[in-house]
Amino acid sequence: MRIGEAAAASGVSAKMIRHYEAIGLVPAAGRRGNEYRDYGDADIHRLRFIRRARDLGFGMDRIRALLRLWSDRDxxxxxxxxIALDHVAELEERISAMREMADTLHELAAACDGTGRPDCPILGGLAGTLPASPRAAAKVDARPSRPV
Amino acid sequence: MRIGEAAAASGVSAKMIRHYEAIGLVPAAGRRGNEYRDYGDADIHRLRFIRRARDLGFGMDRIRALLRLWSDRDxxxxxxxxIALDHVAELEERISAMREMADTLHELAAACDGTGRPDCPILGGLAGTLPASPRAAAKVDARPSRPV
DNA sequence: GTTGACCTTGCCATGGTGGGAAGGTGCAGA
DNA sequence: TCTGCACCTTCCCACCATGGCAAGGTCAAC
Incomplete structure (x- = not known):
């Protein structure tokens, strides 16, 4: 299989397959005499594993560890x-930090009548009278880094 | 005030204050004859505003818009x-995607006895028999980009 | 005048991912 | 055989927000 088919079959883009190879997450693919990478079923299997782990939010380091364990019979x-529980704990931490942000914003937004006047509790909150909540925010980023 | 004091007073690191200046989020600070940036109360106020918005998870574009509105009397x-509601909606979306990931992982982890044998439902799930859930994951990154 | 704390600019790294350029390869059809 | 097209190759750049480090300037206290 060439990289395009492998990408379609695994759900990992060709771009990312090359990247995973470059960072050693997958072994360097064989070349078929010409310069083209060649993939077999085992490769697809591995790529799908990675894709699922990414879908569950695992970072590359943990995926690397999981792959090692996956191919270790002992x-x-x-x-x-x-590894899974560590990751879940991090997820929960980020979720609760974001929950706090969302709740605070819900409150502020509820206090804002949105009638078009300049008067605004949301800006008021940001400008200084915020009810002293989210310190957790310093530890967690709530913005996406994987573009949609 | 020099930048170090401004940083301490606002909760924004000196590094980030310079960065915000570079990207035009705050006006270029005046210099005091020497090369040092000089900050006044209004600058601190603005930086604190930014810091609070960041703590609530707002991205730079929205913060820029909020700052514009903040200093607009009309x-x-x-x-x-x-703006706030748009951001909350995004937060909620990310929260629910991460909730899904965490739930799936909770299930898989619960099915794993963790007794030390090679047998593992978690790896099994990642290897292919995953109960077909998180497509939402494709849209949202659950990993932190702001280091802790 | 030396020390030390602070400032300056500038470059590099992070993590995953996409975009695009510039050029090579292989296959189908005229 | 030539042409076109789809695919591949490598390499560099961008995102976003932040930190780190290096080499050098400035200032106050001792």
């Missing part, structure tokens, strides 16, 4: 579970 | 509210 499922 | 609070 692995301990306790190790796998630990 | 603003409409409907405009402000719209």
């Amino acid at each position: 692995r301990s499922n306790a190790d796998v579970k630990q | 603003r409409s609070n409907a405009d402000v509210k719209q």
